[in-house]
Each structure stands twice: as C-alpha cells, then as structure tokens.
Amino acid sequence: MSFFKLESNNLAVITHEHTYTYNQIPKVDFISGQKELVLLLCKNTIDILATYISAMNSEHAVMLLASDINCELLANIVDTYQPKWIVGLNSYQGYEIYQNKLVRTKEVATNIHPELAMLLSTSGTTGSQKFVRLSYKNIRSNAESINEYLEIEENERAIMNLPLSYSYGMSIVNSHLLAGASVLLTDASVMEKSFWEFVKEHKATSIAGVPFTYQMLQRIGFTKIELPHLKTMTQAGGRLNEKLVKHFAEYAKEQKKRFYVMYGQTEASPRMSYIPHEKTIEKSETIGIAIPGGELLIDKETGELIYKGFNVMMGYAESLADLAKEDELKGVLYTGDTANIDESGYFTITGRMKRFIKLFGLRINLDDVEKKLEQEYHITLACTGNDDKLIVAVEQADFVEQIKEAIERLYKLHKTAYKVKVMDEIPRFASGKIDYTKLKESCL
Known part of the structure; x- marks a missing residue:
C-alpha cells in the first residue's frame, strides 16, 4: 500500500515555476526484485521531492542526505551501505546512469527489514555513518500527531524552506502531504526578497524555523510584514531564547496567529512535545507537554527525560547488516536530556546527559x-x-x-x-x- 496517496486533484506542491496537484506529481520507478536502499541527496526541488515521494511509495528504504555533504563522508556511506540507487549525483564509481538516477552495477545481497522506511543522519552534512532507523509506523504516527495538535487540514499551505534531509523539514512534508495539504517548495532564505514574494503570492498559511531562522526574522523586522494569510508559526531544532519566544508569541497573539514551540529528536521521527499556542507566553521557558499519543516522564534516579510513543525509532544503523534489525527500542526513548516537570505538567529541559x-x-x-x-x-x-x-x-x-x-x-x-x-x-x-x-x- 502506498505511503502517500496521489489520486487527488488537490494542490500538493507549489514551486517558484509551477504548481502540481497530487495526481500530477511526477512518478519515478524503483523496480527491483527485493527491498533495496535509495540514497537521496536532497535539495528543495520538485525533482527531488517527487523522487522522495516515489521512493517512499515503492516500499524501498530511503536514506536522506544533504546535497552539500562532505565528499569523504559520502564515499564512506556509499561504501558502507551499498545503496541500489543514488539520486542527486551525476556520476559515481560503481554506478551507471539510468533514467536520471545512478544504479549500482554489481549485485549485492541485501537484507532490509520490511518495516524500515527511512535512514536519517543525526549529524547533518558531516561526522557520522550512524543513522536513525525509522519505520513507516514511526513516521506516520508522528505526522498524524503533528496534524492533530497543529490542526493541519487540506487548505493549509506550508512554506518549506528547511532541508528535506533534516528531520524537521521531512516532518513538514510528511504531515502536510498525508493531510492532503500543500507545500510551497523553496531554497530561498528568509533574508531574501524572493522568499517573501513567494510567501505572499501563494498565500502561505504557515512558516517553520529553527532558532537561527527566528533570529533572522527578528533582524529583518518580520513583525512589520503584512501577512494576512499566515496563521501558524512553528519553532523546533534547538532552544530559542526565551525573550524571542515571548516576542513572537506576543506578535502572534496580537495578530490572531498561532506560535508553537516544539521539542524533538530525529530518534522520535522527530516531534515529542509542544507548547499549546495559547500557553506559549506563560510557559515560554518549557518544552511543553507530550504530543498526542506520546508520553513524557522523568527517570527518578538520573533526572533523564524519557519519551514513549509509536514514533520512537527502531534503533540505530552503523552498517548494511544493521538494516535487517528488528525494532530494538520498543517505543521507549531515553532522550539524553535532563528535565523537571511543573505543577501543571509542563516539562523544562535542565541540561544534557551527554555532550x-x-x-x-x-x-x-x-x-x-x-x-x-x-x-x-x-x-x-x-x-x-x-x-x-x-x-x-x-x-x-x-x-x-x-x-x-x-x-x-x-x-x-x-x-x-x-x-x-x-x-x-x-x-x-x-x-x-x-x-x-x-x-x-x-x-x-
């Protein structure tokens, strides 16, 4: 059964050049007699997004990497995981080009767990061959939770300026496409005039950002920009300065918009908690409450924050053989963060167990x-x-x-x-x- 449904006439993807309904998204063939690995070097283009959607629907496992990944690390990853297909490169030793993708020339015996949907790096463009193993259930359950608390419906239009290879960007795409909503696809920065022209022309209803994004938004005077269609702002990817949280929360309240601060990790597909928008000013120093279907608790001995939910990863992979592994965490994630809980059930991060x-x-x-x-x-x-x-x-x-x-x-x-x-x-x-x-x- 396909992960993404593409039969609808609803608007799915808007780029600077074109618009695509769900049934117009280009399909890419990944035909093989067994479950294989698709390595995707990600850019915010329709070609890459369409390939991602097709790869997820093919039931092969998808590895998402940043297009500007360190060359040495990429070589190590390809040697270690032996992907059947590479998309986003023009050439690579041991691969030949066929229908706009590189195909491995030699046969490799692969044994990939049937539930394994995605491999995501936790360290961005460099550093590690270690990947988070996410199942279809992990990704779908988290997207459904996000859709519930953000109230994402078919008429939503999310500006997608974060990388698809980053779990936050991936979750924006998944949550909106699974809800039958639209994604505005761009590589432009919030510092560029073309970004805001795109947002206004296509009536974006939501914008997402990491702390740096919101620092830039404050610098450019975002609160003075006329954005009548923008309803929702979300922030994740690290702790945002409490002063800035209050600044954007107060703006949202004045303008009758919603500002959500969220906490997560790639290991949780990636959302674990959020502050309900009406509580953002009052609870600005916290990470909020668990997402729908999830549970947060604190280890009494160590103070470590523990999360339970269907979105918890299957485990890590450091080799091709690891792709065959079963679910090792059984829905329980030790976050590595220490936390406390207040009298109203809101959690606050107090430190990190690891460096x-x-x-x-x-x-x-x-x-x-x-x-x-x-x-x-x-x-x-x-x-x-x-x-x-x-x-x-x-x-x-x-x-x-x-x-x-x-x-x-x-x-x-x-x-x-x-x-x-x-x-x-x-x-x-x-x-x-x-x-x-x-x-x-x-x-x-």
Missing part, C-alpha cells in the same frame, strides 16, 4: 568534534559551547587558523557560530581528564 550542542538545528557531538580535530592536527584541544556557539580551546596559537578552516570545511559553520580560544592550559582534574565545567565557565 551535544544544537547549532542551527543540527546536533553536534562535542566529543566527535574533538576527536576529528585531534586526528587531523595531533594537538591538545577541548570542545565546549552552547546552542549559540561551538568553542574549541587550544594551547597552541599556531593552529588557530588551521582549526578555523577545518571547522568550516567539516561542519559548514558560519564564522559567527564558532570560536577558537587560545588558553595557557586547558583545565583538568587531578586524574588528567578535562574539567569541562571549568572550561565552559572560562570560555563563555
């Missing part, structure tokens, strides 16, 4: 950054930071420029998103282990 930061919606493992830079330069360094900035502390000033170049090359981060700090001595415990608490205090 992750979120920059522009991408989760970055500080230990992985350290490891990569140490391997490249063989010097003593340590990483810290928050959801606004990555900080790399070094003891040798000679390496500052090289490390800056490596961060931009490996992580595609803008200069404002990181800092390289030279220290006389990186703080350590008596055991010799780095004192990350003291390091963070001295760097931020």
